[in-house]
Amino acid sequence: MSFGPCWDMLVYMTEATDNPIHGARAKARCDALGVPPYSDQKDGLFRPYLGPAHHATLGCIAQWMDEAGMSVEIDAVGNIVGHYAGIPADAPVLLLGSHVDSVRDGGRYDGMLGVMLGIETVAFFHAQGRRFPFAIEVIGFGDEEGSRFSTYMMGSRSAAGLEQEIDDTIRDSEGITLHRALADWGLSVQRFGTARRQNVLAYLEAHIEQAPHLERAARPLGLVRGIASQYRYRVTFTGLADHAGTAMGERRDALAAAAEAIVSIEAVGAAGPDDLVTTVGVLQVENGAPNVVPGQVVMTMDIRAVTPGAREAAAGEIRSMLDALSRKRQVTVQVERIQDLQGALCDETLNRMLGEAIVETTGEEPPLLLSQAGHDAMVMARCAPMSMLFIRCAGGISHNPAESVTVSDVEAAFDTLTRVIEKFGEDR
Numbered sequence: 001m002s003f004g005p006c007w008d009m010l011v012y013m014t015e016a017t018d019n020p021i022h023g024a025r026a027k028a029r030c031d032a033l034g035v036p037p038y039s040d041q042k043d044g045l046f047r048p049y050l051g052p053a054h055h056a057t058l059g060c061i062a063q064w065m066d067e068a069g070m071s072v073e074i075d076a077v078g079n080i081v082g083h084y085a086g087i088p089a090d091a092p093v094l095l096l097g098s099h100v101d102s103v104r105d106g107g108r109y110d111g112m113l114g115v116m117l118g119i120e121t122v123a124f125f126h127a128q129g130r131r132f133p134f135a136i137e138v139i140g141f142g143d144e145e146g147s148r149f150s151t152y153m154m155g156s157r158s159a160a161g162l163e164q165e166i167d168d169t170i171r172d173s174e175g176i177t178l179h180r181a182l183a184d185w186g187l188s189v190q191r192f193g194t195a196r197r198q199n200v201l202a203y204l205e206a207h208i209e210q211a212p213h214l215e216r217a218a219r220p221l222g223l224v225r226g227i228a229s230q231y232r233y234r235v236t237f238t239g240l241a242d243h244a245g246t247a248m249g250e251r252r253d254a255l256a257a258a259a260e261a262i263v264s265i266e267a268v269g270a271a272g273p274d275d276l277v278t279t280v281g282v283l284q285v286e287n288g289a290p291n292v293v294p295g296q297v298v299m300t301m302d303i304r305a306v307t308p309g310a311r312e313a314a315a316g317e318i319r320s321m322l323d324a325l326s327r328k329r330q331v332t333v334q335v336e337r338i339q340d341l342q343g344a345l346c347d348e349t350l351n352r353m354l355g356e357a358i359v360e361t362t363g364e365e366p367p368l369l370l371s372q373a374g375h376d377a378m379v380m381a382r383c384a385p386m387s388m389l390f391i392r393c394a395g396g397i398s399h400n401p402a403e404s405v406t407v408s409d410v411e412a413a414f415d416t417l418t419r420v421i422e423k424f425g426e427d428r
């Protein structure tokens, strides 16, 4: 596939080449990519997987990777990969990455900042003509957010070599199948296997914090201890739709059952370890009317935890509670698991190096954070040791145009990444 020139970006590149303040350039590039044609939304940012904005964005990223001394490829799933060779040429790979897709009305830094910081890190070493006994690859995953199809983390799952079930039922809101969207880019599911990254020593991801802990602690950077495992369910309560005049003792009210369940689900989350969270985010009353006892209610349930086993224990407890509720209220409760995302703990050796690099950069021990949000890093942990660096984000707000980072924090992240790569080189 070919990409046109990236005219809008030339001004950033020229200015920044004369004055290579890497954090500032990384942030400026995220800002430049926050508007059309790098967004499929006129006002604000929406960069769905395999859309026109994604295509335009990869054109710019390819150019920047090339200028930073990397060879560039778009893999079979639409991830962009820049390769900065090590010595020897077939040396194993240190992978730096994050995602380039965004939700609708998204922010400019979620995902993209990690990719831009990876490019800056390579540009820094390339300018000095430095090579390491390992290659550095920068990867921009195409589908992390699941903002176009009902898929999620397809980019990193392919890069990690995980099997994925993809059929023609997977369509976007306009009815375009995933197969069709891939074919429009010259890509196909049959070739996903070739997207598996080979010979990966470690995966490092820099990402904005999607919580306000760093801001509250007045620290620019945090070290991630682990990423929560997630279960997501669809829960259907089926009672009996009946006239609102039905006596209280004769009802099989699906909504009242759901209401009792929601409060109990919340209580299970509150009683568990600090990192256990339980959420009912969607509640739908089928054929609801003011004069009808609700006959059927469908809701979602999300359970997350970092502590190994905590998610499974909470799911079991909730299941028992729902069974008891079903008997008590004479309402059928059907529970379908629609997502099972395995969490990951960051690698201790990598975290020690990253922690030292943060201390050298900021002069302070970094806060150790847990990520309740999912990241590509949790998938990449299945194929290599993984670690994550969190960057302070105003108010901890993300997936929102209000997402905001400071140049000095991004610069600190850049310094930390270059230091950790040097440490990684010393360890070889």
Ligand SMILES: [Zn+2]
Binding pocket: 099, 110, 111, 144, 207, 375
């Ligand atoms: Zn993200």
